Amino acid sequence: xxxxxxxxxxxxxxxxxxxxxxxxxxxxxxxxxxxxxxxxxxxxxxxxxxxxxxxxxxxxxxxxxxxxxxxxxxxxxxxxxxxxxxxxxxxxxxxxxxxxxxxxxxxxxxxxxxxxxxxxxxxxxxxxxxxxxxxxxxxxxxxxxxxxxxxxxxxxxxxxxxxxxxxxxxxxxxxxxxxxxxxxxxxxxxxxxxxxxxxxxxxxxxxxxxxxxxxxxxxxxxxxxxxxxxxxxxxxxxxxxxxxxxxxxxxxxxxxxxxxxxxxxxxxxxxxxxxxxxxxxxxxxxxxxxxx
Amino acid sequence: xxxxxxxxxxxxxxxxxxxxxxxxxxxxxxxxxxxxxxxxxxxxxxxxxxxxxxxxxxxxxxxxxxxxxxxxxxxxxxxxxxxxxxxxxxxxxxxxxxxxxxxxxxxxxxxxxxxxxxxxxxxxxxxxxxxxxxxxxxxxxxxxxxxxxxxxxxxxxxxxxxxxxxxxxxxxxxxxxxxxxxxxxxxxxxxxxxxxxxxxxxxxxxxxxxxxxxxxxxxxxxxxxxxxxxxxxxxxxxxxxxxxxxxxxxxxxxxxxxxxxxxxxxxxxxxxxxxxxxxxxxxxxxxxxxxxxxxxxxxxxxxxxxxxxxxxxxxxxxxxxxxxxxxxxxxxxxxxxxxxxxxxxx
Numbered sequence: 001x002x003x004x005x006x007x008x009x010x011x012x013x014x015x016x017x018x019x020x021x022x023x024x025x026x027x028x029x030x031x032x033x034x035x036x037x038x039x040x041x042x043x044x045x046x047x048x049x050x051x052x053x054x055x056x057x058x059x060x061x062x063x064x065x066x067x068x069x070x071x072x073x074x075x076x077x078x079x080x081x082x083x084x085x086x087x088x089x090x091x092x093x094x095x096x097x098x099x100x101x102x103x104x105x106x107x108x109x110x111x112x113x114x115x116x117x118x119x120x121x122x123x124x125x126x127x128x129x130x131x132x133x134x135x136x137x138x139x140x141x142x143x144x145x146x147x148x149x150x151x152x153x154x155x156x157x158x159x160x161x162x163x164x165x166x167x168x169x170x171x172x173x174x175x176x177x178x179x180x181x182x183x184x185x186x187x188x189x190x191x192x193x194x195x196x197x198x199x200x201x202x203x204x205x206x207x208x209x210x211x212x213x214x215x216x217x218x219x220x221x222x223x224x225x226x227x228x229x230x231x232x233x234x235x236x237x238x239x240x241x242x243x244x245x246x247x248x249x250x251x252x253x254x255x256x257x258x259x260x261x262x263x264x265x266x267x268x269x270x271x272x273x274x275x276x277x278x279x280x281x282x283x284x285x286x287x288x289x290x291x292x
Numbered sequence: 293x294x295x296x297x298x299x300x301x302x303x304x305x306x307x308x309x310x311x312x313x314x315x316x317x318x319x320x321x322x323x324x325x326x327x328x329x330x331x332x333x334x335x336x337x338x339x340x341x342x343x344x345x346x347x348x349x350x351x352x353x354x355x356x357x358x359x360x361x362x363x364x365x366x367x368x369x370x371x372x373x374x375x376x377x378x379x380x381x382x383x384x385x386x387x388x389x390x391x392x393x394x395x396x397x398x399x400x401x402x403x404x405x406x407x408x409x410x411x412x413x414x415x416x417x418x419x420x421x422x423x424x425x426x427x428x429x430x431x432x433x434x435x436x437x438x439x440x441x442x443x444x445x446x447x448x449x450x451x452x453x454x455x456x457x458x459x460x461x462x463x464x465x466x467x468x469x470x471x472x473x474x475x476x477x478x479x480x481x482x483x484x485x486x487x488x489x490x491x492x493x494x495x496x497x498x499x500x501x502x503x504x505x506x507x508x509x510x511x512x513x514x515x516x517x518x519x520x521x522x523x524x525x526x527x528x529x530x531x532x533x534x535x536x537x538x539x540x541x542x543x544x545x546x547x548x549x550x551x552x553x554x555x556x557x558x559x560x561x562x563x564x565x566x567x568x569x570x571x572x573x574x575x576x577x578x579x580x581x582x583x584x585x586x587x588x589x590x591x592x593x594x595x596x597x598x599x600x601x602x603x604x605x606x607x608x609x610x611x612x613x614x615x616x617x618x619x620x621x622x623x624x625x626x627x628x629x630x631x632x633x634x635x636x637x638x
Contacts, residue, residue: 091616098568102608109602269434
């Protein structure tokens with residue numbers, strides 16, 4: 001019995017961890033491209049999920065709405081980069097942070113204003129009695145992990161084996177030299193923001209059936225995702241995935257065994273900080289040696 | 293700013309280089325006059341307005357003190373904090389508990405709150421030395437999230453009053469002065485703010501201040517020049533927390549109530565917004581920043597009740613677009629362009 005609860009909680013943790021991993025990945029992507037952490041990422045994902053909800057309400061089948069939402073979110077991310085972030089490329093770092101906070105508020109408020117603040121149900125694409133569900137994990141949990149894995153595999157292939165992916169990485173790593181080689185760095189940044197928006201949208205649509213759809217649904221998720229990205233190493237996509245899963249499991253086990261749900265966030269955060277004090281660059285992060 | 297050091301540099305160039313800090317006589321006379329006028333206006337305010345407006349002025353001053361604290365850390369030392377609301381809360385609660393449980397007089401409770409925050413800030417800053425940039429942001433963020441939850445925690449309820457918080461009484465004017473409690477407390481806060489501002493200015497202009505700023509500009513270079521980074525960084529964290537805690541203590545007395553829900557994450561975020569809006573790495577920016585975080589959310593609510601946050605967010609973004617360096621950054625820009633125009637041949 002004890003064992004069974006443990007395994008169940010572990011599995012539930014892995015499932016939420018998959019969502020954190022997706023969002024953490026989106027954060028890492030924007031960080032790699034721009035060296036900013038997008039605090040509005042969670043609210044952008046929430047807004048995308050509302051768009052998906054509206055499309056489904058309008059009668060579109062789930063997967064069509066899913067695809068449309070991903071495309072719309074891609075556009076949204078790219079437009080934001082172009083219209084809001086790019087003009088600020090000379091502004092001090094903290095000013096950009098404050099603009100992200102402003103964006104967070106705008107998306108939060110806009111979602112409540114357009115779609116209403118009452119909690120909505122969001123469908124899961126995985127039927128309740130699907131063959132891949134079991135006594136330990138619901139089909140949605142299995143599906144979430146599967147989707148997270150698919151995204152990771154796609155991104156890995158994209159960044160490792162395609163010209164566009166390699167170009168993007170080059171633009172992020174050394175904008176000056178990339179520009180000299182004829183890479184349109186600005187476009188690459190836009191593309192990076194678009195991709196992050198799309199990934200965030202998928203994370204939002206995966207988490208919504210679990211936590212239900214309302215404007216505040218992503219706030220906690222973003223904190224965990226941020227923690228996941230940092231614990232894995234902010235400059236390491238694989239680390240982000242690992243960190244996301246780790247935080248998910250940690251959160252669930254702490255909530256079940258050590259403290260109730262009330263103090264769960266606090267304890268999880270404190271634990272993460274302790275880990276970071278021991279390994280300041282994250283578990284898989286590179287320790288950058290500075291030349292003076 | 294720097295090129296106005298003219299009159300006292302007549303003796304010799306060498307001595308002016310050595311005493312660069314003190315060689316600003318003409319500027320400091322002008323500045324002093326300006327500050328005295330400002331102070332006189334601020335004192336006069338106590339007799340011109342009353343009630344809610346005076347309360348708002350008191351709150352503005354307490355926020356400004358807190359912002360000076362955060363700016364010492366973030367603006368002058370380059371350590372980001374997303375959790376300074378925690379120190380604001382610790383200061384407020386120290387005052388609350390001392391006055392409620394130990395009947396400490398308010399004028400003693402407020403500085404004690406500052407000292408408690410100094411210790412707390414140092415204790416937090418020491419292990420946080422290892423964390424930089426975003427990692428420090430996460431650690432301080434955690435502090436901001438954990439503190440209100442701890443204040444609600446069951447086993448501390450005897451002291452903190454749990455979710456219900458602590459009710460405080462506003463101090464009356466001492467020595468039979470013919471002032472209302474509101475007026476007296478506003479003037480008290482003003483005095484504290486003036487003293488702290490003076491301390492902060494002296495700290496920044498001293499050798500310690502130069503070390504603090506050197507760490508921000510290039511940590512490794514500072515260290516190789518003999519600055520003890522570990523000491524200065526954790527000490528700055530402590531001093532910054534002390535300022536913010538005193539601001540929190542004063543605000544608790546002004547509101548006459550402390551509860552965990554007054555110190556959510558939103559407060560920490562607001563403090564950071566205030567620092568950036570006022571101007572990172574400036575002291576007087578605190579006044580503008582405090583005004584922004586106090587009044588703009590209210591105004592946004594008046595513009596649109598349903599989308600108040602949206603309006604606030606848009607105002608914030610536009611503000612940064614117009615003034616990426618905050619109010620003080622814009623003022624400095626205007627000043628330098630005026631000075632340049634004067635230098636042009638007519």
